[in-house]
Amino acid sequence: xxxxxxxxxxxxxxxxxxxxxxxxxxxxxxxxxxxxxxxxxxxxxxxxxxxxxxxxxxxxxxxxxxxxxxxxxxxxxxxxxxxxxxxxxxxxxxxxxxxxxxxxxxxxxxxxxxxxxxxxxxxxxxxxxxxxxxxxxxxxxxxxxxxxxxxxxxxxxxxxxxxxxxxxxxxxxxxxxxxxxxxxxxxxxxxxxxxxxxxxxxxxxxxxxxxxxxxxxxxxxxxxxxxxxxxxxxxxxxxxxxxxxxxxxxxxxxxxxxxxxxxxx
Numbered sequence: 101x102x103x104x105x106x107x108x109x110x111x112x113x114x115x116x117x118x119x120x121x122x123x124x125x126x127x128x129x130x131x132x133x134x135x136x137x138x139x140x141x142x143x144x145x146x147x148x149x150x151x152x153x154x155x156x157x158x159x160x161x162x163x164x165x166x167x168x169x170x171x172x173x174x175x176x177x178x179x180x181x182x183x184x185x186x187x188x189x190x191x192x193x194x195x196x197x198x199x200x201x202x203x204x205x206x207x208x209x210x211x212x213x214x215x216x217x218x219x220x221x222x223x224x225x226x227x228x229x230x231x232x233x234x235x236x237x238x239x240x241x242x243x244x245x246x247x248x249x250x251x252x253x254x255x256x257x258x259x260x261x262x263x264x265x266x267x268x269x270x271x272x273x274x275x276x277x278x279x280x281x282x283x284x285x286x287x288x289x290x291x292x293x294x295x296x297x298x299x300x301x302x303x304x305x306x307x308x309x310x311x312x313x314x315x316x317x318x319x320x321x322x323x324x325x326x327x328x329x330x331x332x333x334x335x336x337x338x339x340x341x342x343x344x345x346x347x348x349x350x351x352x353x354x355x356x357x358x359x360x361x362x363x364x365x
Contacts, residue, residue, distance in 0.1 A: 101181070101231050101318065103181070103317070105131045106130045106131060107172060107181070108125050108132070108134070108179075108180065108182075108183070109133075109172050109181070109182045109183065110122050110125075110133065110136065111137070111157065111159050111168075111216070112137060112159075112185040113143055116283070116306050117306045118135075118137070120307045121314075122147075124310035126149075126150035131176050132152060132177070133151075133152035134147075134152060134175070135147040135150070135153070136154075136157040137154075137156070138158055138186070140156030143156060143157075153172070155168050159212035159215070160204065160212055165212065165215040166215075169219040179223070180230055180231065181230070181231040181232075182216050183233040184213040184216045184232070184235060185233070186208060187209050187235060188205055190204065190205055190249065191205055191248065191250060192246060192249070194249070197249055201249065209253035210253050210260070213257055216232075217232065220232075221268070224272070224273055225273070230274070231317060232274070233317065234276070236257040236258045237250070237254045237279055238279050238280065239255075240256075240257055240279060241258060241334060242333060242334070242348075245355050261275055261322075262277070274317075276320075276323075277322060278313060278324045279324065279326075280324075281304070281325075281327050282304065283305070283306055283309055284304070284306065304326050312326060
């Protein structure tokens with residue numbers, strides 16, 4: 101799909117990958133870009149850059165997602181592309197992490213994607229086409245050390261995206277799933293921290309990732325990886341799961357008790 105004359109919504113658009121996507125899409129002459137973020141002023145700042153609409157939105161609330169889609173329609177028309185990009189990385193060990201932290205990450209990292217689909221997919225099906233982009237993580241295909249909550253919710257996003265890509269493809273719906281390794285965003289934090297150095301892989305800039313996403317959408321590819329080593333790691337896991345688990349345990353041993361800081365995008 102080309103972005104020219106499309107109405108595009110990006111959540112988590114005030115910073116990081118989301119902001120880079122908004123700027124990249126703007127170069128493709130879309131009809132309109134809606135920048136959504138819990139940080140309302142940040143969303144408005146990016147929207148001003150791309151001549152779009154900034155909307156304060158808590159993606160973990162279905163009412164907010166429906167209101168976001170309504171604002172998009174009132175300003176630009178029906179949504180053609182919805183990028184579910186917002187995410188959080190709170191949590192850690194399943195024994196020690198409070199259940200309310202599990203619930204919040206479940207709402208933002210998975211249910212926000214479900215709410216978006218419920219809000220835009222009926223109209224897309226009625227018009228015979230549309231594009232859904234789901235930002236997951238390589239944690240959703242492999243795992244991430246130190247955070248069981250993030251790993252579990254991102255696995256769920258990948259599963260949802262795969263299901264949508266199979267079920268609605270013949271009705272004109274295209275789906276991409278972005279599974280980045282390390283990206284220099286607030287989510288990553290310090291790229292020299294133990295987790296990033298041990299497990300995040302080669303660190304990319306948000307602008308590089310935005311170029312990759314646009315290219316994959318133009319080719320209508322499902323899986324978007326940010327470095328060839330990600331495919332190599334996936335192959336190792338599928339070819340010999342026991343050996344792969346052993347390697348991940350060795351990384352865990354090097355990390356010890358270190359945990360990544362909770363972050364939101």
